[in-house]
Amino acid sequence: MSSEDDVTKLTATKRKWAAEGKFLTGRISRPDTERLPPGQHLVKNWPVLDLGQQPEISPLQWRLDIRGEVESPLTFTWDRFLALPQRDFLSDIHCVTTWSRYDNHWRGVSVRDLLDLVHPRPEADAVMLTSYDGYTTNLLLSDFASEEALLATHWEGEPLTAEHGGPMRLILPHLYFWKSAKWLTRIDFLRRDQPGFWEKNGYHMRGDPWAEERYSDD
């Protein structure tokens, strides 16, 4: 567990990288022509990155609240969540700190299946994700609704460990990994995109790795 001081230091360092444009190569690429986005390198291990407050959530306490611009707001208990179709996914991870990891096998609930249940209103344009550690991150609904997006409970056949966001985290492979909220507990559907934690601290609102959308322009 790190202290509030460590979180402040980490945030300050990452703000500085954003201000300096650290890691930017200036290249633009496409997932269909280049699997590895510009400025990234491959790792075999799976690093742990977060604000240092890793919550332990028991299945009995766990909730997922769906609120905001939806026809059917819902609160999932763990049992109700596991009653949704469980699907298998294969995808790569691209972290803004320049590591990428290929061929991760996931199991979980497809975001598309969730959207079919809650019916986002036509006004809904974005989502804000909130996690048990207080972390927030924002997404356009068009990105959140990606076919590859999942609410993951398993990695490589095993339940997600607490340090990697267990019991459930988002996996959104086509954007930088800071968008993939660990310990997800709330999804708010919004009329307009709003910045989350890193987006308020110099990071890009969207975060496309192939366009190197690492930092905000201002």
Ligand SMILES: Nc1nc2c(c(=O)[nH]1)N[C@H]1C(S)=C(S)[C@@H](COP(=O)(O)O)O[C@H]1N2
């Ligand atoms: N709840 C929560 N989710 C989070 C974070 C966090 O601090 N809290 N960090 C993000 C960042 S910056 C990254 S790179 C990935 C890291 O996930 P990992 O630790 O499983 O590699 O989680 C993202 N999701």
Ligand SMILES: [Mo]
């Ligand atoms: Mo990150």
